[in-house]
Amino acid sequence: MQHCAGQIRYLAAIKELTERDGQVRCVNISRHLGVSRPSVSKMLRCLANCGYVYEDFCNSVMLTPEGEAAVEEIFASFDEVYTFFHRFLKLPKEQAHEQALMFITDFPQETCARLKKIVRRTIKKQDK
Secondary structure, X not given: OOOOHHHHHHHHHHHHHHHHHOOOOHHHHHHHHOOOXXXXXXXXXXXXXXXXXXXXXXXXXXXXXXXXXXXXXHHHHHHHXXXXXXXXXXXOHHHHHHHHHHHHHHOOHHHHHHHHHHHHHHHHHHHO
């Protein structure tokens, strides 16, 4: 399933905010991403039309089962990409997190999957 960079950014923000705060509101997404609330509303409408968030997002934003599946697909390579930036490139945790998000947002999933394999293989060799 292909997602545009904006959708990935918003879905990632919703996932992270849900894990951190439990409940997500438009204003939380706006602050988290540094975008205007009208921009958030516009993207949430797009995500709702795709079936990724429930229609009633005025009070709180919740992923649908399809949205959760999309997030799982998007984040399939996140841990390894994060490990690459933090452990191998020695970036601080927060910067590695930001870079990993940008990487999985901007690069094709095939490239993410290839990096994931390389990181796993390298870690296996190091652990021996």
